Amino acid sequence: MEKQRAGGYFRQSHERQDKSEGSIRAQREPCHAEAAKRGYEYVGDYADPDLSGYKQGVVRPHFERMLNDARAGRLDVIIVLYVSRFSRQRPEDAIPVVMELHRLGVTIISVNEGDFPPGDTMKLIMLIIRLDAAHQESDNKSKHLKSTKKILRDAGSWVGGLPPYGYETEEVRKDGLTIRKLVIVEDEAEVIRAVVRTIMDNRERPAKAGTRNPGSLAGICADLNAREVPTKTARLNGKWRGAVTVSTPGRSKPPQWEVTTLKRILQDPRMIGHAVEPIYERKETKDGGIRTQIISYRTMRDPKSQEPVISHEAILRPADWYELQTWLSGRGRGKGLHRGTMLLSGLGKLFCEDGFTMSSNGTHDSTASYRCSRPKGAATGGHEGGNSIKRDHLEDFVVRSVFTKVTSADGDDPADVAFIREATRRFAATVVSPELAAETAELVMRKVDRVAAQNDLYDDLDNGIYDGMVGRERFKGKKADLEREIAAIELRLVELSHVETPTLPVELWAGGDNPDGDPLGPGSWWSSVSHEEKRAFLCLFIDRVEVGKATSRGNKWQEYDASKRVTIKWATAPKQDAG
Numbered sequence: 001m002e003k004q005r006a007g008g009y010f011r012q013s014h015e016r017q018d019k020s021e022g023s024i025r026a027q028r029e030p031c032h033a034e035a036a037k038r039g040y041e042y043v044g045d046y047a048d049p050d051l052s053g054y055k056q057g058v059v060r061p062h063f064e065r066m067l068n069d070a071r072a073g074r075l076d077v078i079i080v081l082y083v084s085r086f087s088r089q090r091p092e093d094a095i096p097v098v099m100e101l102h103r104l105g106v107t108i109i110s111v112n113e114g115d116f117p118p119g120d121t122m123k124l125i126m127l128i129i130r131l132d133a134a135h136q137e138s139d140n141k142s143k144h145l146k147s148t149k150k151i152l153r154d155a156g157s158w159v160g161g162l163p164p165y166g167y168e169t170e171e172v173r174k175d176g177l178t179i180r181k182l183v184i185v186e187d188e189a190e191v192i193r194a195v196v197r198t199i200m201d202n203r204e205r206p207a208k209a210g211t212r213n214p215g216s217l218a219g220i221c222a223d224l225n226a227r228e229v230p231t232k233t234a235r236l237n238g239k240w241r242g243a244v245t246v247s248t249p250g251r252s253k254p255p256q257w258e259v260t261t262l263k264r265i266l267q268d269p270r271m272i273g274h275a276v277e278p279i280y281e282r283k284e285t286k287d288g289g290i291r292t293q294i295i296s297y298r299t300m301r302d303p304k305s306q307e308p309v310i311s312h313e314a315i316l317r318p319a320d321w322y323e324l325q326t327w328l329s330g331r332g333r334g335k336g337l338h339r340g341t342m343l344l345s346g347l348g349k350l351f352c353e354d355g356f357t358m359s360s361n362g363t364h365d366s367t368a369s370y371r372c373s374r375p376k377g378a379a380t381g382g383h384e385g386g387n388s389i390k391r392d393h394l395e396d397f398v399v400r401s402v403f404t405k406v407t408s409a410d411g412d413d414p415a416d417v418a419f420i421r422e423a424t425r426r427f428a429a430t431v432v433s434p435e436l437a438a439e440t441a442e443l444v445m446r447k448v449d450r451v452a453a454q455n456d457l458y459d460d461l462d463n464g465i466y467d468g469m470v471g472r473e474r475f476k477g478k479k480a481d482l483e484r485e486i487a488a489i490e491l492r493l494v495e496l497s498h499v500e501t502p503t504l505p506v507e508l509w510a511g512g513d514n515p516d517g518d519p520l521g522p523g524s525w526w527s528s529v530s531h532e533e534k535r536a537f538l539c540l541f542i543d544r545v546e547v548g549k550a551t552s553r554g555n556k557w558q559e560y561d562a563s564k565r566v567t568i569k570w571a572t573a574p575k576q577d578a579g
Helices: 024-038 061-071 091-103 121-154 186-202 217-226 232-237 259-266 318-328 391-407 414-431 434-462 468-497 506-510 531-541
Strands: 005-012 041-049 077-080 107-110 114-116 167-174 177-184 276-284 290-299 350-352 358-361 369-372 388-390 542-547 566-570
Touching: 005 024, 005 061, 024 041, 024 077, 041 061, 061 091, 091 121, 114 121, 186 217, 186 259, 186 318, 217 259, 259 318, 290 434, 318 434, 350 358, 358 388, 369 391, 388 391, 391 414, 391 506, 391 531, 391 542, 391 566, 414 531, 434 468, 531 542
Parallel strands: 005 041, 005 077, 077 107, 350 542
Antiparallel strands: 107 114, 167 177, 276 290, 358 369, 369 388, 542 566
8 A cells, every 4th residue: 555645734924943832843843753653655844934824815835835736646645733834714715725635635634633534524624613713813813913002002102123213112101001102312313313414415515526425325324334333233233343344253244324224214204203104015035925024104194183193202303304305205316416516417407318317427628528327238219329418518508598598588478477487486495584484394394294194095095994985985084184284285385485585686697797798707697606506596497408419420610509409498387386
């Protein structure tokens, strides 16, 4: 008689390193012993560490492999330590799998609960009862855990794991509960504040060509690592002092600051005292499983007022944090900080006709140019080869075009009126009184928050939270409340935009002591101001500059005409403010 072929299935929701009953090792050894005792041919292990048998939709790759082996006739017996290792799903979800295995002639054996062979109705009923008990146990644990977390969170407790950078937890008693409250770690908080100051001080300041901009996230991380400022993990593990260098035998370098880490910290609403809830992302692992991980956090809001729930002391001022988010949202390919001394670099306004940004190339006046940043070999359907234009030619054309546009604007031309209105709005933002600027910043902050709340509301709708008649009515009520508040904020912003609205000092800009009246020549306003002021001036009037590829090579007998290659898109109001 041929030996029956057996395989062992092991699962652990959170893999442990000890010898506890739930660990993979503690399951494997009894199952191996059971197979040997019965004289089975043991054909292999099927282990799914760190995967839930309770949650719906979780793919267990080795469970699926085991089922496929059974379907292929390679298994006669499946051995588990407890039935709960096999499944904790609802019986109606688990029974079809059991019935399929029984139809294939596969017996399920629990080391501690007995055999469940095909064709034995009483044994099948007992198996269903066991599966139901396993599901109820997990369901009750899940409900209890969620209920406990909600009670603690509503009481203002931190219910996560490692506190965010800048904070630690402190246990306090509140209304008969022991809660963990986030309190500021001043050393870490000062690191965050210093980082924000560095970003704000350097975001429009040019860096020396060939050097890292100190206000970029990469530059800040390099500085933190060079000064051996510990990360949260390094501080808690005490690794910084213990690790000398990377090459020290037997020592590993402590956790380093990385751009992704720093950006995640700076984008965290907890920096301004908000209570948060995690946003998860499901990713497929190399072995075909699914891993859920936190990718960011969003602000929790009061269900009635939609105001952010404040749970702890803030490290940053809300207005500063929201301004920072605008800057962070612009970090990406082609959006780096200004480097070198070129006038149009890093403004986010200079593009090749293909849509790629153009960056500075070279530093000598005679050879300096702007070049398309399209990677070599990239097939875009646009120009062939590279695309560059001499710096002097482009800058002279753009600046003179701006002065011509501004000084010749026609008050009867609707397009010119809209252009001057938008330029005036941008100029006003740079010269308003501190009080007006503070109120405007606060209103903009509130608008950003309410729009975020609106997006969260629609996400919840998509996730089925507002299903049913009652849910839909609640959704419509919250939607109307948010729309009313956003409309009120926008109305106030419009009112403020008309307070102390300055006029453009066109005569100052176009004037000066140049004998030929050249707005760029010696003695002109342009020649007397700093590089940063020139860049800010251009940003008032320009949205985009596009450079086409030259159709022919120039020569010394033909004067170069940049206008044939360059298109300027003038300042227009943002879409939400237009009209």
